[in-house]
Amino acid sequence: MAKVISGFSKLSKKEKIDWLATNFFNNQNEIIETIKQYWNADEALQRLHDDFIENTITNFYMPYGIAPNFVINDKEHVIPMVVEESSVVAAASLVAKFWSTRGGFKTKVISTTKVGHIHFMYSGNKEDLETYFETQKNNLLKATLSITKNMRKRGGGILDINLIDKTKSLTDYYQLHVCFETKDSMGANFINSCLEAIANEFRRNDIDIIMSILSNYVPECLVRSEVSCKVQDLGGENPEKFARKFQQAVKIAEIEPYRAVTHNKGIMNGIDAVVLATGNDFRAIEAGVHAYASKEGTYKSLSHCEIENGIFKFWIELPLAIGTVGGLTALHPMAKLSLDMMGRPSAPKLMEIIATAGLAQNFAALRALTTKGIQHGHMKMHLMNILNQMGASNEEKNIISKEFENSTVSHSAVVQKLKNLRKNS
Numbered sequence: 316m317a318k319v320i321s322g323f324s325k326l327s328k329k330e331k332i333d334w335l336a337t338n339f340f341n342n343q344n345e346i347i348e349t350i351k352q353y354w355n356a357d358e359a360l361q362r363l364h365d366d367f368i369e370n371t372i373t374n375f376y377m378p379y380g381i382a383p384n385f386v387i388n389d390k391e392h393v394i395p396m397v398v399e400e401s402s403v404v405a406a407a408s409l410v411a412k413f414w415s416t417r418g419g420f421k422t423k424v425i426s427t428t429k430v431g432h433i434h435f436m437y438s439g440n441k442e443d444l445e446t447y448f449e450t451q452k453n454n455l456l457k458a459t460l461s462i463t464k465n466m467r468k469r470g471g472g473i474l475d476i477n478l479i480d481k482t483k484s485l486t487d488y489y490q491l492h493v494c495f496e497t498k499d500s501m502g503a504n505f506i507n508s509c510l511e512a513i514a515n516e517f518r519r520n521d522i523d524i525i526m527s528i529l530s531n532y533v534p535e536c537l538v539r540s541e542v543s544c545k546v547q548d549l550g551g552e553n554p555e556k557f558a559r560k561f562q563q564a565v566k567i568a569e570i571e572p573y574r575a576v577t578h579n580k581g582i583m584n585g586i587d588a589v590v591l592a593t594g595n596d597f598r599a600i601e602a603g604v605h606a607y608a609s610k611e612g613t614y615k616s617l618s619h620c621e622i623e624n625g626i627f628k629f630w631i632e633l634p635l636a637i638g639t640v641g642g643l644t645a646l647h648p649m650a651k652l653s654l655d656m657m658g659r660p661s662a663p664k665l666m667e668i669i670a671t672a673g674l675a676q677n678f679a680a681l682r683a684l685t686t687k688g689i690q691h692g693h694m695k696m697h698l699m700n701i702l703n704q705m706g707a708s709n710e711e712k713n714i715i716s717k718e719f720e721n722s723t724v725s726h727s728a729v730v731q732k733l734k735n736l737r738k739n740s
């Protein structure tokens with residue numbers, strides 16, 4: 316058990332790296348160099364990043380790209396995206412440009428309510444519990460007044476508290492279901508602090524509080540983004556055929572979970588990239604979005620398509636609990652830059668931008684899938700990764716990229732072309 320260590324978090328960064336290199340690698344010097352080459356030269360900036368989590372030993376780079384030409388509610392936007400998949404930013408940019416000349420994206424926040432629960436067990440008389448809850452309700456709210464003070468000044472706070480009987484699903488199980496408005500903050504800490512204060516006030520000998528926690532299922536924190544145009548304005552050789560096939564692809568994702576998961580994964584390519592770039596919690600978003608996609612009992616597409624009276628309409632509706640103040644949004648210099656480039660949006664405005672990035676990504680994927688196939692564009696973008704893996708020089712990259720301008724890239728074809736090039740030079 317030599318590799319099990321106590322007090323690891325107390326070691327210095329150098330000691331942690333030495334311990335890792337000695338115990339888990341044979342090529343220690345190389346490993347230490349790899350780790351160190353990603354340290355930021357600015358020590359204060361590096362310390363800021365070190366302190367985000369425990370046991371930081373280095374940084375992990377992800378590309379930070381921007382997708383221009385998004386017209387959302389008649390206003391131009393550039394959208395920051397953090398993502399490793401080669402075709403995502405290119406696809407978003409292409410689709411943004413496409414819709415910029417067809418009316419742009421129209422968005423709307425439907426609701427912004429977040430929820431949290433006090434989960435507890437109670438085996439006594441239900442009416443007694445209801446009476447206790449009703450008499451306590453004001454005290455429960457009072458118990459949170461110091462926590463909610465600033466939020467109330469900003470127009471947020473606790474909206475409602477309800478007692479829910481869950482005993483049909485689990486013996487003795489009840490909840491306090493608490494609704495919140497958290498304005499521009501994601502509100503996780505605020506919600507959890509309120510819930511714990513409410514739970515303490517609600518506590519009684521015959522009430523066994525199990526836990527108090529926000530829910531990442533936020534079906535009432537909903538946003539919609541939409542594009543529409545005349546079918547004939549969709550362009551291409553046969554816009555009617557394109558629109559029909561596109562709509563069928565969406566319908567398939569509405570009824571076939573195997574397809575819906577991949578369809579929604581494509582949407583999340585856009586969503587997660589903006590969520591990451593703005594320092595928001597992508598795990599919370601992922602969990603909430605996929606739960607929402609299953610709200611009717613089967614997993615379904617988050618986007619929908621309609622063709623009526625010659626008008627093509629494509630839209631997405633999904634829950635997004637995000638923030639534009641507090642947390643990493645204020646601490647991470649790049650998250651701050653992202654918000655600045657979008658004009659410091661409110662949380663609802665950012666919900667609209669993020670939903671739009673998801674819809675654009677979905678449009679790009681479905682357009683490719685129902686026409687040329689996905690691999691054409693995908694492999695074109697992947698070409699640089701293959702060439703980098705093979706240590707190609709800039710000159711070699713230029714020559715090979717030109718050769719693939721009119722043909723589909725495959726790994727083996729790139730390898731062969733590079734071999735031929737090197738043999739002949």
Ligand code: MEV
Binds near residue numbers: 400577578580684689
């Ligand atoms: C790949 O990251 C995403 C797609 O598979 C999405 C889709 O199939 O709709 C292209």
